[in-house]
Amino acid sequence: MVEKVKKLPKLFQYFKDEDQFAGGVAFCAGCPLELTLRIMSKVLGRETVIVGTPSCSAPVLYGQNIGSWHRLPYYSCLMTGVASSATGLTRYYRKAGRDVNVVCFTGDGCAADIGFQTLSGAAERNENIIYVCYENEGYMNTGIQRSSTTPRGATTSTTPVGPAGRGKTTPPKNVPLIMAMHHIPYVATATLSNMDDFVRKLLKAVEKKQEGFVYLHVFTPCPVGWGIESDMSIEVCRMAVKTNYFPLWEAENGIFRLTHNEVNPEPITKYTKLFRKYNHLNDTELAVAQEDVNSNFAFLRHLTTFGTKDKNVKK
């Protein structure tokens, strides 16, 4: 007989609302995106409007004719208009004297690529918006094409591997760092294996959105697109953190801080072997991948050493 835990983890206390989604919605089995959304709906509460786009989340977030898959107020945009539409909403609610969490929810394809201009514009204007990007390193809904956050070496349907192709040739854009350079009050990365960290950052986001633009970059691997077994997606998140491939950090008022410190990071191969998108990488290419991780992390670590407030951060 095992000893029973008396109390559920503290995490459960953060859930101030019920899951706002119907029990059965159209996400692939094992998709962390579904988990991201359901947790968000529990943590953010009802004074929330989600602004989203055509993407993997659309078949769930969008209604279908008069029916809806969830009980969250929702505004469906085109991919070019997420942060701008959210601006329209948040400005009007402000004018009407209402405190509403206007939450953009998009993939990296929208945030980093086609919707990047409006994201950057809204951040520069420091709109009171929480922008959550679920990072799955490609255009998953249209069938796994590369995006500007697809990592070097990864295979996608537009960067296939063959006699003349070795996957994507350029390193990814670091969107959360770019957003931090907009001098906004809060930027953070998160992933689902570290759920406490994610939920704490969501709550922080609600608080910091009063000061202006908040950007959360949530690592959300795609089981289908990356070739992950459906039960392994949380483990992939975990290993991304443990290898420092996806370090967890935040920048509050310009002060960079690691929210999770990996004392003995695992080699990148422990991460890359978990799924198929890197199967073709040879030792040289894996060494490059390891170097990419090392240099990115060193750069981030350097940022955390400043420790002084960015005086440019908007109020």
Place this chain on the structure above:
Amino acid sequence: MKAKEGELKVITGNSAAAYGAMLCRPDVVASYPITPQTEVVEQLSRFHADGILDAEMVEVEGENSAMNIVAAATLAGGRAFTATSSWGLVYMYDAVLQAAGFRAPVVMANVNRETPGILAVSSGQQDMISTRDAGWIQLIVENSQEILDTIIMAFRLAEDYDIQLPVMVNYDGFYLSYLAEGVRIPTREDVDKYLAILKTQPQRTILNPQKPIGAGSHGILTEFMELRYKHCAALERAKKKLDEIDCEFGEFFGRSYGGQIEEYRTEDADIIILTSGSTVGTTRTVVDAKRTAGLKVGLIKLRMFRPFPREKLIQTITGKKAVGVIDRSVCFGWNCGPIYMELRALSPEIGRIPIMSFIDGLANIDITTPHIERAINDVHKASKGEPYQEVTWIPLEEYL
């Protein structure tokens, strides 16, 4: 009850647009500068800085964002205004379509400027034509006073419970945008009174965080068609509604513009010139001169381009001997003017009379008195049974 006369100010068309918008007390204004519209943005920012305009001003990073912002603000329950021109309209094209499909009651001033392919910082209605099938209500105006008045009426029309559609108020760039005229500025209180009727109407559906409701649901199958049907039906209703609104406006402010179309000396006319925008003003003087010379010519000013005022046009034109249409844009693939093309679609009702297309005024070319005289003379000859040329590019013919 009558409105006060209002202060007479000498202002440009752009400034008149800004005054019109300001007087309607928008909640959100988002607009990106572009020649020849820039003065609208500047003037609104000035109003805001002077404390006259209590709106959320969004200094956007592009037109696409401007349109998304104003559309979302109206769907959240607010009143919103934007202004653009030419490539700006093109850059917001996806959002323009979305605003219409969402039935967002946005009001936008579009300062007409040439668009496709050949870069031209000059007047032309081609930008407006590129969005004629976007599902918007499109109005075209003639002078600065009408710009101001029509923007007020546009809010009245867009937000009407029976309509709920975005309205684009078009005026010629350069010829009207920079035209300074004496304009009566209504008082804010009177504009409030004029728009107060909207508050008596049922609340339109809005995105309210307390309600589990989503804007922009996926429409599928017959439900999708149902929404399209409702959109088209609302556009049909907008025609009569504009006439009513124009009458209300006239009764209250003492100025009215005829609603969908304005007829000028058409009643006993044998031949008709149909045109729009700044050209109408000049055409009036030519019609007067021709009348003095004994020619029975009348003028129809097209104020509403979408929805197309087919019933009004059929009613006015039926029985006339010939019609000439002066367009400041072209209809690609038909080699004629767009308004002409649309009028031709009414041929079965109007009867077999000569209908002629005159293309003029592209890229700032001045539609001069001699150009209009030439068009009237050609239509007159055609009305007498002489052979005629269907499409005439007036400035090129003169040149060649």
Place this chain on the structure above:
Amino acid sequence: MKEIRFHGRGGQGAVLAARMLAIACVREGKCVASFPMYGFERRGAPVVAFTRLDDKPIMEKTQIYNPDCLVVIDPDLIKLPTLFSGLKPDGILILNSPRVFEKQPNENLKLAGIINATHIAVEEVGRDVPNTCLLGAFAAVTGWVGLQSVISSVGEYFSGEVLRKNARCVERGYNEVKGIKWQ
């Protein structure tokens, strides 16, 4: 209806002058319509502006091809080959120039008002902004608008010391313009 064509260069205030004149006329109960014609707004580039005045509403929206009067803000523009094109018989010219000329430059030109507006502007305002001075000269030579109306229209754009200086320019233009008549 009177039709006036302004010729200047970007930055000299031709557009503003046309608009001030329009305001002055509205103050006297006249109807006006005024607009410039340019594409890109660039300092130094030639600018044309049009103003129409009438007792009844003005319908024409075209450029002015047969002006009753030309107002030339830049002295150099007198050399413009097309300057006098379309000038009506009994045409009037208001010219900013340090030199008075005797020879009739165009057969339709019957009256010229010449004033060294640049010099006056530099003296009064301290900068080369000859437009308000030329409006004073315009009022004196044409008689189509009163001096006080012009001064009051300048008040729409300036206040305080700058207004006072510009009002001086208008007055000096009105008083010091030299009229030349031809048969």
Place this chain on the structure above:
Amino acid sequence: MAVKKFSSKYEAAWSDADALLLCLDTGSWRTKRPVVNKEKCSYCGLCSIYCPPQCMVTKKDYFDPNLEFCKGCGICARECPRSAIIMMPEGDFTP
């Protein structure tokens, strides 16, 4: 032609969860079923936290999947620190 009756009361594309909350029968997607060993379950809640459809239901002192919606992804079994959940083929259960 005039349409007499509309299926939606809205003029535009509004979805309304009060009027119609849609739901998929995702339970039928499952090829494997999580089976919880109540004795081994320590009631730590990790299966519930990581379950993408959030369908691990709190019982008295253990968790149990709501099979109506469970897609059978197996994350609960993978993440359970006590290995108290095993995935069994649906075919093993008689209908």
